[in-house]
Amino acid sequence: MAITKTLDDLFLDTLKDIYFAEKQILKALPKMARASQSEEGKAGFLQHRDETQGQIERLEQVFEILGKSTRGKTCEAIQGIIAEGEEIMEEFKGSPALDAGLISSAQAVEHYEIARYGTLIAWANQLGLKDAVPLLQANLKEEEATDKKLTQLAETAANAKGTKAA
Numbered sequence: 001m002a003i004t005k006t007l008d009d010l011f012l013d014t015l016k017d018i019y020f021a022e023k024q025i026l027k028a029l030p031k032m033a034r035a036s037q038s039e040e041g042k043a044g045f046l047q048h049r050d051e052t053q054g055q056i057e058r059l060e061q062v063f064e065i066l067g068k069s070t071r072g073k074t075c076e077a078i079q080g081i082i083a084e085g086e087e088i089m090e091e092f093k094g095s096p097a098l099d100a101g102l103i104s105s106a107q108a109v110e111h112y113e114i115a116r117y118g119t120l121i122a123w124a125n126q127l128g129l130k131d132a133v134p135l136l137q138a139n140l141k142e143e144e145a146t147d148k149k150l151t152q153l154a155e156t157a158a159n160a161k162g163t164k165a166a
């Protein structure tokens with residue numbers, strides 16, 4: 001028998017996806033901070049780690065609003081993006097282009113999050129989940145601000161540094 005799945009199901013699945021993703025990101029950010037050659041980069045990754053902790057708590061509130069238990073669902077996309085970042089950390093260790101590479105990986109993460117939160121906000125509005133919308137919007141705002149900061153870090157220092165031989 002075919003099961004009829006609706007936007008409610010899609011919303012919950014996607015919430016589980018981003019919850020899983022945020023937890024992976026929480027673990028990846030301290031590694032990126034350690035790998036970063038610039039102090040500004042290190043501080044930025046650590047600051048976003050703390051923000052990510054708060055984002056996870058907001059997502060837990062959304063599960064509560066839905067009356068569903070808090071559960072993640074394996075997100076292969078974020079695993080792939082993080083694996084690519086780890087590859088850069090390994091292959092560019094000690095190289096002038098390392099920070100430019102780290103920033104590029106971090107921006108791939110942010111863009112994934114921005115895509116997910118944009119969708120979740122639209123669906124929460126459609127489903128009349130009024131209390132969930134501001135929580136998701138708060139997360140989206142932090143991801144967008146982080147993305148902008150990363151662009152700035154790349155354009156003011158990391159990209160130029162990457163062009164010089166060590």
Ligand SMILES: [Fe+2]
Pocket residue numbers: 022025052055113143
């Ligand atoms: Fe996040």
Ligand SMILES: [Fe+2]
Pocket residue numbers: 048109110113142143146
């Ligand atoms: Fe983020």
